[in-house]
Amino acid sequence: MVARRTDTDGRRAAVVAGVGSCLPARTVPNEELAARLDTSDAWIRSRTGIARRHVAAPGTATSDLAVGAGARALKSSGEPAVDAVLVATTTPDRPCPATAPLVAARLGMTGAAAHDVSAVCTGFVYALASAAGLILADVAERVLVIGAETFSTLLDPGDRSTSVIFGDGAGAVVLRSGTAGEPGALGPFDLGSDGESEALITVPAGGSRQRLSGVPPRPGEEFFTMSGKEVFRHAVRRMTGSAKAVLARAGWTAEDVDHMVGHQANSRITQHVAEGIGLPPQRCFSNIAEVGNTAAASIPLALDQAHAKGVLRPGQRVLLTAFGGGLTWGSTVLTWPRLDPS
Structure with a gap:
């Protein structure tokens, strides 16, 4: 190391x-x-x-x-x-x-x-x-x-x-x-998107495109939809690629990462991303069993819970990575600081 x-x-x-x-x-x-x-x-x-x-x-x-x-x-x-x-x-x-x-x-x-x-x-x-x-x-x-x-x-x-x-x-x-370099300092970021795949994760009705189409929304179009299998495939590929990119920019290897706190989308997605990066499962914090997928709230919610449980300790290196609609993805790193409880 x-x-x-x-x-x-x-x-x-x-x-x-x-x-x-x-x-x-x-x-x-x-x-x-x-x-x-x-x-x-x-x-x-x-x-x-x-x-x-x-x-x-x-x-x-x-x-x-x-x-x-x-x-x-x-x-x-x-x-x-x-x-x-x-x-x-x-x-x-x-x-x-x-x-x-x-x-x-x-x-x-x-x-x-x-x-x-x-x-x-x-x-x-x-x-x-x-x-x-x-x-x-x-x-x-x-x-x-x-x-x-x-x-x-x-x-x-x-x-x-x-x-x-x-x-x-x-x-x-x-x-x-x-x-830069002090505990808690955010490292480099890797951000990306793929708008050509927007339909994989969407709420079809309610925006200007539907309202200006002149066609009333069909029943159910006001609800969230997701193409599960395709999203799974994209999530694993994009989170793995983004995480590897940000680790390279930070000068870290997988061995340097004490914890990955990823977007809590699905436990199997987290497992596949960890395998792709080269992280053992025990270095991946997960709270999805208790809270489900909370979308944009998932990473900060997981950080607070991991901190409160003593899983994240001062000086440990942490990788954050996420994937969502858009399609969008992103990652960053930091060394966990000493914080008071919330």
């Missing part, structure tokens, strides 16, 4: 300074879904690795979960405010305006820069890159980055292929200005 540097090289960098998460109180076990769908607990577990998921109660919005996660991340960082708030989400409170300004206001930061990031399940990694850019450009000293979803609002309750996979939740990190 390559000797680990603990010194800094003086270059400006975005540094993780706090983590937090928020889950709805209600959990939906596989047995509850099996009672109304043509499926079983064993079928769901074998194909996804999911045992239960959290679902937001009526009256709860994405912003509510985002505020909960953001407040805990701010507490963990030891500072009550930031200069900018970014919310990665596929399920904003409304099509207009963005959810981030409301979240910033509710956290007591009216006046801070705030905007949403839309890249579906890759949204958090894209938001991290955007936040790091604000810090590197000297636009902000501290940025709150939140991934928040109420994906249950997009699901056809009668569609077994999607209803068993997704859950609701939010996770957040606080980034501060620091120097």
Whole structure:
């Protein structure tokens, strides 16, 4: 294994300074879904690795979960405010305006820069890159980055292929200005997209294309759809390729990675990506069994839970990688810092 540097090289960098998460109180076990769908607990577990998921109660919005996660991340960082708030989400409170300004206001930061990031399940990694850019450009000293979803609002309750996979939740990190090489500093990013494959993960109705077509939406087109087998294939290939690319840019090998915290899409996808990178299964943190696929919230939610459980320890090298609709994908790396609990 390559000797680990603990010194800094003086270059400006975005540094993780706090983590937090928020889950709805209600959990939906596989047995509850099996009672109304043509499926079983064993079928769901074998194909996804999911045992239960959290679902937001009526009256709860994405912003509510985002505020909960953001407040805990701010507490963990030891500072009550930031200069900018970014919310990665596929399920904003409304099509207009963005959810981030409301979240910033509710956290007591009216006046801070705030905007949403839309890249579906890759949204958090894209938001991290955007936040790091604000810090590197000297636009902000501290940025709150939140991934928040109420994906249950997009699901056809009668569609077994999607209803068993997704859950609701939010996770957040606080980034501060620091120097490259110090614990918590985000390393290089690898980001990509393939718009020619947009139909593989989509909500057909509700946007300008459908509304301006002059054709009313067909029943069910307001729900999320996914071509499972094709998405599986693309996810494994793109996450593996992106992870390898970012490791090469960071000068790391697979042996240097203590933990991979990937988008929690499907336990089998995680296994295949780990094999492609050359990581043993025990280095891949997974919480999908308890929370399901929470889209843009999955990586920050997993980071907070792994930190709280003591799985992520100061000085360990961490790889983040994700894949989502668009198609989009992205990865980055960091050395885990010493953080207060959220």
